[in-house]
Amino acid sequence: MSRTALLIVAAASLMIASCSAVDPTADVTVTGPKFGAQGGSFRPISAVMERRCGTLDCHGSAYRPLKIYGQIGLRRPEPKDSTNVKSFKDYYSGGPEATTEAELFDNYTSMIGLEPEILGAVVAGKELPDSLTLVRKPRLREKHKGGLIWTSGDPGDLCLLNWLTGIDDTTPCDQELSHK
Amino acid sequence: MNALHFGSIVAFASATAALVGCGNPVVDVKVAALGGEVLGVEPSEFHRPGQPCLECHGVYGGASPQMSIAGTIFAAPIDKLPTPVEHVNIVITDAFGNKNGKGPTETPPERKTNCVGNFFFTRDEFDPGFPLEAKIECPTKPGSVDTTGRYMSSRISREGSCGGCHQGARDQGSPGWIYCVEDPTLSPFKPPGTECPGVPR
Numbered sequence: 001m002s003r004t005a006l007l008i009v010a011a012a013s014l015m016i017a018s019c020s021a022v023d024p025t026a027d028v029t030v031t032g033p034k035f036g037a038q039g040g041s042f043r044p045i046s047a048v049m050e051r052r053c054g055t056l057d058c059h060g061s062a063y064r065p066l067k068i069y070g071q072i073g074l075r076r077p078e079p080k081d082s083t084n085v086k087s088f089k090d091y092y093s094g095g096p097e098a099t100t101e102a103e104l105f106d107n108y109t110s111m112i113g114l115e116p117e118i119l120g121a122v123v124a125g126k127e128l129p130d131s132l133t134l135v136r137k138p139r140l141r142e143k144h145k146g147g148l149i150w151t152s153g154d155p156g157d158l159c160l161l162n163w164l165t166g167i168d169d170t171t172p173c174d175q176e177l178s179h180k
Numbered sequence: 181m182n183a184l185h186f187g188s189i190v191a192f193a194s195a196t197a198a199l200v201g202c203g204n205p206v207v208d209v210k211v212a213a214l215g216g217e218v219l220g221v222e223p224s225e226f227h228r229p230g231q232p233c234l235e236c237h238g239v240y241g242g243a244s245p246q247m248s249i250a251g252t253i254f255a256a257p258i259d260k261l262p263t264p265v266e267h268v269n270i271v272i273t274d275a276f277g278n279k280n281g282k283g284p285t286e287t288p289p290e291r292k293t294n295c296v297g298n299f300f301f302t303r304d305e306f307d308p309g310f311p312l313e314a315k316i317e318c319p320t321k322p323g324s325v326d327t328t329g330r331y332m333s334s335r336i337s338r339e340g341s342c343g344g345c346h347q348g349a350r351d352q353g354s355p356g357w358i359y360c361v362e363d364p365t366l367s368p369f370k371p372p373g374t375e376c377p378g379v380p381r
Contacts, residue, residue, distance in 0.1 A: 055311075056354070057339035072334040075352035093345075094333050094355035146337055147310065 030120030032112040033163050039104035044173035045163045046070065046107045048156050050099060051177060052138070054107075058146050060093075066134070067110050069103035071095070076103045122164050129164050150176075204240055211235050218380055226378030229296040230254070230261055230357065232341035237300070248307055250300035251342025253293050253316055254357045256364035259349040263371045264297025264378075265360050269317040269327065272301070274308035281306030296378030311335035318360035321368040328360070 034041035050070030054060040060073030069076045072094055078085050084102040091097040112119050114134055121127035129135045130152075136142040138149035139157065150156040158172035214231055221227050233250035236243040249272055254262040270280070270291045277284030280291055281301065293299045314336060317327040339345060342358055350356035361367045372379050 051334065055334045055337045056345040058337040062353075077352055092350040092352060092355065095350065 028117060030112075030116045031123055032108070032116075032119065033123050033166065035105070035108050039101050039108070041168075042104055042108050042163070043099070044170040045159055046099065046104050048159050048173050048176050049107060049111070052149050052156055053146070056093065066114060068107050070099045070107070071097065076100065076106055078102075119164070123166065125165070129161050132164070135160060135164070155179075207235060207240050211241065220380030221378055224377060225294060225298055225300065226296050226376065229264055229298055229378060230343055230347070232343035232347075233298075233300060234339075234341040234344070238340065245300075245302045247300045247340065248303045248305075249312070249340050249342075250298070251346070251358065252297040253299070253318070254297055254359045255367040255369040256361045257350055257356045257359045258364050262357055262359065262364075263367070263369050264293070264295070265318060265369050266293055266295045266297065266322070266372070267319050268293040268297070268299075268360065270299050271315040271317065272306070272308065273313040273315075274306075275311055276309050278306070278308065281308075294378070295372045295376035298378070311337050316358065316360070322370070330360070 036042055039046070046068075047070075049059075049068050050073060053066070054068030054070050054073040056073050058064075059066050059068045060070070061067065062074065068074070075091060075093055075095075076084070078088075078091065080088050082088075084100050085091045085097060086100075087097055111134060115132055118127055118131055119134075122129050122132060130139075130141065133142055135157075137144040137146075138160075139152055140148040155172040155175035159170065159176055161167075162169055162172060210232070214228070214235065217223060217227060229252040231252075233247055235241055237245065237247040237250065239246070253265050253268040253270075255265050256262055270293070271288060272291075273279050279286075279288035282288050291299055291301065312335060314332040315329055317329050320326045320328055345354060346356060346358045347354050348356060360369070374381060
């Protein structure tokens with residue numbers, strides 16, 4: 001057998017071995033940060049994400065792994081008879097209908113679904129928040145096409161960190177939203 | 181074949197592949213979807229109102245002039261391509277406080293829409309730092325110096341073409357065309373006449 005053929009066989013064996021190491025039936029339970037009744041605990045955090053990240057030209061796009069819905073950006077696709085929407089004529093990007101509970105929940109799952117295992121460890125206090133790409137990207141500590149959104153310790157950053165670490169204070173979220 | 185010759189061939193092939201691979205099929209499809217020019221309207225600052233200008237006049241498209249911010253302002257939010265509004269003043273403020281390409285303490289130059297509602301900034305005039313704040317100052321009626329200001333409710337994070345997001349009727353994925361008057365029945369603006377180079381002859 002030639003050297004190349006040997007290499008191919010070796011590589012294929014490694015791939016098969018590595019695939020078989022994964023248990024497809026295994027479930028991992030991850031405890032996320034607070035959502036609250038009707039999304040009440042999460043709404044201030046979502047509001048910051050909607051304003052700073054969810055514009056239509058960034059994460060307000062159906063094609064992004066982190067997809068953010070909201071009143072001033074992309075609206076969650078809803079049929080006209082959806083009970084999730086109060087007034088369908090007001091339910092458009094930039095329209096008067098406030099971010100719905102269904103949109104809040106989709107934003108929540110989008111945020112926790114990026115790195116669920118690490119996020120669970122952060123919520124449990126076993127990892128630092130900056131181990132999450134969700135925290136690093138807006139700080140530009142990781143490549144981010146949208147650039148620097150806030151630096152460590154800024155109100156938007158604290159808003160996100162408080163939520164991730166179980167601190168109920170949403171004052172930093174209000175401060176972030178009060179910026180022009 | 182000696183090693184040097186073989187290396188040259190590999191290098192040439194790689195360079196060729198890299199050049200061929202520089203195309204952006206996503207933008208190519210968007211540009212193709214815009215269609216051809218309207219018969220009777222020459223390519224100029226009066227063509228293609230409402231379309232996303234930077235698809236062609238951006239870094240990738242390469243059409244001259246290269247623009248940084250560009251768009252079209254219409255009279256009212258209706259489904260079909262609405263009536264454009266002339267003499268709307270555009271004020272774009274970037275992340276550094278620069279307005280329309282001038283520093284925060286300077287008077288920003290006026291940038292008004294033309295008779296098909298189009299406006300643009302070239303990249304030489306204004307190469308803004310994102311995110312941007314956008315304001316339009318619409319004349320209260322045609323020819324009036326009195327204006328009504330309207331602010332965009334969100335920031336612009338990276339898109340230089342207004343038409344990249346503001347396209348067509350308002351729906352769950354778009355705020356619709358940029359407009360001056362909320363109620364179409366109260367709009368004082370009329371469609372441009374044939375003296376406007378953007379109107380087909």
